[in-house]
Amino acid sequence: MEKMISQAWPAWNGTLRKRSGGWNNTTYFVENSAHRAVLRIYDTHRDRDKIKFEHAVLQKLGGLDLPFKVPVPICTPAGDTVVQLKDADGKFACLFKYIDGDSLAEEENGYFESFGRAAGWLSTVLSDINPELAPVYKPYYELRPAYPLCTSEVILELCLKPPVPFADLAPELSMLYEAYDNIAVSLTELQELPHQLVHGDLNASNLLVETTDHRQVAALLDFEFCTFDVRAMEPAVILSGLLGHAEVKAAVRDFCRGFSRHIRLSEAEIKAIPVLMLLRKVDVFLHFVTRYLEGTDEAHVLQEQVKLLSEDIFQLSAGTSLILEILKEEQEGA
Numbered sequence: 001m002e003k004m005i006s007q008a009w010p011a012w013n014g015t016l017r018k019r020s021g022g023w024n025n026t027t028y029f030v031e032n033s034a035h036r037a038v039l040r041i042y043d044t045h046r047d048r049d050k051i052k053f054e055h056a057v058l059q060k061l062g063g064l065d066l067p068f069k070v071p072v073p074i075c076t077p078a079g080d081t082v083v084q085l086k087d088a089d090g091k092f093a094c095l096f097k098y099i100d101g102d103s104l105a106e107e108e109n110g111y112f113e114s115f116g117r118a119a120g121w122l123s124t125v126l127s128d129i130n131p132e133l134a135p136v137y138k139p140y141y142e143l144r145p146a147y148p149l150c151t152s153e154v155i156l157e158l159c160l161k162p163p164v165p166f167a168d169l170a171p172e173l174s175m176l177y178e179a180y181d182n183i184a185v186s187l188t189e190l191q192e193l194p195h196q197l198v199h200g201d202l203n204a205s206n207l208l209v210e211t212t213d214h215r216q217v218a219a220l221l222d223f224e225f226c227t228f229d230v231r232a233m234e235p236a237v238i239l240s241g242l243l244g245h246a247e248v249k250a251a252v253r254d255f256c257r258g259f260s261r262h263i264r265l266s267e268a269e270i271k272a273i274p275v276l277m278l279l280r281k282v283d284v285f286l287h288f289v290t291r292y293l294e295g296t297d298e299a300h301v302l303q304e305q306v307k308l309l310s311e312d313i314f315q316l317s318a319g320t321s322l323i324l325e326i327l328k329e330e331q332e333g334a
Helices: 002-008 048-062 112-126 152-160 164-184 233-242 248-260 267-294 299-333
Strands: 015-019 025-031 036-042 092-097 195-198 207-210 213-220 227-230
Touching (some): 002 092, 112 207, 112 213, 112 233, 152 267, 164 267, 164 299, 227 267, 233 299, 248 299, 267 299
Antiparallel strands (some): 025 036, 036 092, 195 227
C-alpha cells in the first residue's frame, strides 16, 4: 500500500495506520511530516463510475462555504482522484484530505440539533448541485434493480423457509418479510415526491464532531451512496436511526428542530416519512442479504443484521407516530 501511495500521490507518502470499522471500505490514516490524509479502498465493487460521481459531488461541495467540512478528494499528478490497485483484485483507491474532529461514542448525546442543522444545510445545497455526471446508484424505492439477487422468490424462501444457518431466526425473518412485502405497495407512490441529490446514509458513524465541543458537528462523511432520490429520504434515514436511542424523544426533537431551520417539507413528504423509514430498514436488509449471497460475508454477519433490523422494525412500529408528531410541530414552528 505504501508503494502505491508513493507512486500515485508522491507528496502524500507516509506512515499508514489502519482504521477500524466500515462494512464497504478499508480505511487508512496516512501521515508524513507535512501532510495528513485518509486512504480509502473500495472493497465491495469495481465500478469507477460510482466513485467518479461521488467525487464530482464532493468537489462541487468543496468549492462552497459550508459550516461543516466534507471529504476533499486529492488528485494524483495526472489529475485523477481514483487509482486502481494492481495487486488487490482490481479494487479502487482514493485519498482524501484529513479532517480534524472526533468520532462519536456510542449513545453520545447533545449533538442532534447541530446534526439536524448540518443535514438541512446539506440538503439545501445538494438541491442546487449539478455534478455533470449521471448517478449510478438507484433511488431507495428502486429495490429490485438495486438488488437483482434479491428476487421476490429468494426473499420469500429465505424469510419463510429459512435455511439451516438462519433457522433459529424464523420469527425475526418473518417480521422482515412482512416489512418487505408491505413496502412494495408504496414504492410507486414515492416516485411522485420531490427529488434531488441526497447523501442517503447520514448517521452517527458518518460524521465528526468538534474536539472541543461534541455538541457541534464538524464534518459530514462518506458520500459513497449519494444519488438522485426523494428529498425526504435524507431526514427519514437519520430519524430511523434514532429509534432505540436512550433518549429518543429528545434526540428526535433536537434533530427535527435543527433540520427544520433549513428545510420545509411538504405535507406529502411528511406523510411519507413512515414509509421511507421502513424502506431504509428493508434496503439495509437486502444489502446484507446480497453480501451473503455473493459470498462477501459469512452467515454470522447476516444473522446479526437480521436480529438488529427486526428490532429496529419493531421499534418503528411503536415509535413512528411520535416521530411524526414531533416533526410536524418543529416544521410548523420553524
